Amino acid sequence: MPAVEPDVAIARADEVAEAYGSERSSLIHVLQDIQEEFDYLPRDSLRQVSERLSVPLAEVLRVATFYSAFSLEPRGEHLITVCTGTACHVKGAGRILDAIRRELRLADGRETTDDVKFTVRSVRCMGCCALAPVINIDGEPYGRLTVGRVREILSDYE
């Protein structure tokens, strides 16, 4: 997804804050709703949220960077989450993550491909441990993976 235009980001922040009655305690919910809409938190939205909820921008950013569900950068068209829970770890999640990153030619430290098509994240545990190792693409879970199967799955999204 490309970056969101400032006026769109601000308008959405207004709407969401309004829906929660601009209450301080709704900060996380407000950010979650914005994240859901844009798949990331545009800086303009954060500034607007800070104003509407009367929470200093530093505090808004503190919350936005504390919780791993939030992203401050636009994400790729497809979101791939790789489970790295204990069961997945002992069944080779590291290998699966490496394979995906290699297939998508992701440089070290990068989460999103240059063409903004894929974002790859690891998550703590999806609670699908019996089918380890597990990944999730755009909300669709895939279990009992091997490196070979990962390639097949990815080719469906190319």
Next chain:
Amino acid sequence: MSESVQTRVIRALADLEQVAQIGRQRLYPQCIKLKVGLGTCGIAAGAVRLREALETEVRKRGLDAEVSATTCIGFCQREPLVDVQVPGRSRVLYGDMTPDSVGDLLDAIERGEVLSEHAIARADADDELVSGTQYQLATEVTEEDVPSFAGCPFYASQLRVATRNCGVIDSDSIEEYVGRGGYRALYTALTECAPEQIIQIITDSGLRGRGGGGFPTGRKWASCRSARGDTKYVVCNADEGDPGAYMDRSVLEGDPHGVLEGLMIGGYAIGTGEAFIYVREEYPLARRKLTRAIRQAEQYGLIGEDIFGTGFDFHVKIARGGGAFVCGESTALMASIEGHVGEPRAKHIHTVESGLWDKPTTLNNVETWANVPVIIGRGADWFASIGSEGSKGTKVFSLVGKVKNTGLVEVPMGITLREIIYDIGGGIPGDKEFKAVQTGGPSGGCIPADHLDLEVDFDRLSEVGSMMGSGGMIVMDEDSCMVDVARYFLNFLREESCGKCTPCREGNQRMFEILDKICRGEAREEDLELLEDIADVVKTTSLCALGKSAPNPVLSTIRYFRDEYEAHIRDKRCPAGVCKALVTYSIDPEACICCGRCAADCPVECISGKKGKPPAKATDKDREEGKAGEPFRIHAEACIKCGSCYEVCPVGAVQRT
């Protein structure tokens, strides 16, 4: 989707019974019922396509059958699962179902037979746990070739209390929940019991919190009830963060009303109608199920004002987590509900006196709440008769990792690790040696084979340096490196430490660095001592349970597997062959069957050879015709040591040394 048509408010027992009737008609219709397990695990195994295939085939054949949804009945290894119910016959659970096996299944059903190669277990009657009654399915045993649930090793020693409805009902239907005795306990509690009586029942039952600490639930409720203040809260902790544990997800997906009913009984006992359920970010299906369940309960007047005409009001809100492990800690969770970062605070004053917005708050986790209706329904004595001396009732474990039958198992407390891993779990796959079982998530430890006869309960697990935690049970075999496991948990903890207190923030980072050094073969003898020193400081001086228990994975692995640490440090060797820096992969040319699977799976194309008949078996003719293969070979300089070849080789020709 089955939307409730009947939205008449339930006031009296007769109203509840009427809804129960509707539920029973849905559960046991006069036609064939095919229930597909559509929990998150089922979906990951392909259950959505399976349901579509079933629906298409049923329509094509004009069969008098309904295809419906349920969630996970625990046997995740055999997903996708289908439960087949033919009126008047035993109910049969089928596993490993694919769209391709649908035709065979329906053929068998139409012939009045069983598809034996997929059949797992049969039930002749359904237990209705809350009332202690049974619903008779078959007048006589019809599918005697299939073992009964009591005769199926995976289910034989299980007793499903918290998971009583999971995989049995369609959790989108409140009627089906009521049809299995749901909301009866709430009715009893509100109309027949004083709040103090409820607390007494819970205290007498011996119920302890299933979220990790094992604190006596009744005592917690009593303190909160007597705490000063008009506004109080009950909270359900559904921020199941322990990697490797998923019972709370399964209960929320499979039986959201069971949790709501427990929460309402708790609210009534403590003296509040204000509740929050904090659900973690990674469980979208659980959140949807719960949201729907709340709406249905509201439509029937089971949530809202003046419930059952008793004057008791109850309102519940769902708070969504943000993906932070520390929010499983009660004070951090409350900070998060208030909209702050999830940082814990010191608990000099307990949350039962000053919790959410500084008001008295009772927090229990999903599994604990799910037990409550059954305890009220069956009584404290019944519950206390199950389990061990200090730990009453059952516990749900997620039996995963290197074990044949992975899944969610609910067993009486006090059962041994051996029974869980070998009888229920069927042992270790591929003739490998059992090495350890990890319990308690990042706060727990690794328990070695010497302790397989340990009776599993809160106290015994602590005695061996681990803990119950939320019930993750990750089995590890000879291919798991215990130093790598410790490193894995410390990596987790250093990233999830909220950073508020120094010992946890810095200590976990330093412990991780040392473990990483050990795994790279660069550590010295003194490092092990330093590791133990830091562990001691972090354990005694951290602010919250995350830090206090963070050294457990390190200390328990040093305690039981010191030789593995020493092999890494002294001999620069990883006995399990996991630590990349210390292993090399090679292929035994004698054993190679020239199938080429390793090369096909190699992500960096560093394996070469020729597919064909293995040289030892190839004839001269094969060689002439070019059908002879050449053993595959790994080019060490290009190998990234990912281990894919080792995993896929069908004959074990790939060696790691």
